[in-house]
Amino acid sequence: MxxxxxxxxxxxxxxxxxxxxxxxNMNLMEVCKAYELPVEGTCGGMAMCAxxxxxxxxxxxxxxxxxxxxxxxxxxxxxxxxxxLGCQIPITPALDGLEIELAPES
Numbered sequence: 001m002x003x004x005x006x007x008x009x010x011x012x013x014x015x016x017x018x019x020x021x022x023x024x025n026m027n028l029m030e031v032c033k034a035y036e037l038p039v040e041g042t043c044g045g046m047a048m049c050a051x052x053x054x055x056x057x058x059x060x061x062x063x064x065x066x067x068x069x070x071x072x073x074x075x076x077x078x079x080x081x082x083x084x085l086g087c088q089i090p091i092t093p094a095l096d097g098l099e100i101e102l103a104p105e106s
Contacts, residue, residue, distance in 0.1 A: 004096040009057070010037055011102050020091040028054070028100070029086035039102065045087035050076035052086035053103035060098050062089055078104045 003019040006028070010016060020031045029052035032039040040051035047068040053076055056062065062084065065073075069088045073079050083103065089095070 002093070004091060004093060004098070006031065006095060007097075007099040008032060008035075008037060008054075009099075009101040011104060020095065022091055022093050024091075026091045027087050028052070028089040028091065028095075031091060032086060032102070037102065038105075039086060041087060043087075047072050047085055047088055050085060051105075053078070053083055054086050054100040055080055055103060056082045056084055056098070056100055058097065058099040060095060076103075 003021050006018050006020050008016045008018060016035060016037060018031060018035045020026065027045060029039055029041045029045055033041060042051045043049040050072050066088060069085050072085060073083055
């Protein structure tokens with residue numbers, strides 16, 4: 001297995017090109033935290049806080065949004081049509097080249 005390259009625009013507009021391992025069962029929030037990007041993940045990845053909200057900028061096909069994620073985004077701030085919770089996006093080979101932007105802090 002190999003790593004995938006993900007481009008993450010932080011809240012200051014700086015783009016970070018990071019590597020996400022596809023063989024460690026990680027999600028996008030955990031990769032952001034591993035690179036010390038400003039993502040809190042307060043709920044530990046349970047789709048209960050929206051502190052890992054991001055905007056998907058590329059056309060990658062992502063896993064379908066769960067009811068829990070949809071409900072959490074319905075209550076979050078700064079939600080856009082392309083909003084997702086990073087904790088709900090597992091790192092898979094299909095994500096190679098993914099581009100996201102971190103949502104503003106609530």
